[in-house]
Amino acid sequence: MQSAHGRIVKCDRGQELGDHRQNRKLSALIGVEREGIADVCPIHSGDPERMELREFFCPGCMTLLEAASPGFPIVFDFLTDLEALYRDWLGRPLPADPSA
Numbered sequence: 001m002q003s004a005h006g007r008i009v010k011c012d013r014g015q016e017l018g019d020h021r022q023n024r025k026l027s028a029l030i031g032v033e034r035e036g037i038a039d040v041c042p043i044h045s046g047d048p049e050r051m052e053l054r055e056f057f058c059p060g061c062m063t064l065l066e067a068a069s070p071g072f073p074i075v076f077d078f079l080t081d082l083e084a085l086y087r088d089w090l091g092r093p094l095p096a097d098p099s100a
């Protein structure tokens with residue numbers, strides 16, 4: 001998504017989640033679950049005192065963005081290759097970055 005602030009990530013309902021090069025989870029609301037981890041993630045069901053399931057919610061609409069099994073620090077999953085996305089999937093060049 002292009003904005004006056006550069007290339008950003010938005011949730012499906014339009015809430016801005018920050019620069020696309022940054023970890024969007026860090027601008028999300030984070031819920032921590034310690035009960036029932038074995039049900040959803042058997043391989044991480046060791047010591048319940050040390051295990052947690054993190055849920056990341058959009059701060060604008062409270063949509064669950066994703067849930068992640070335990071990991072420290074909060075993992076930045078991937079950086080989207082915007083040029084390839086536009087070229088290979090949308091069939092047009094990536095618009096210029098207004099913040100560049």
Ligand SMILES: [Zn+2]
Nearest residue numbers: 011015058061
């Ligand atoms: Zn939202």
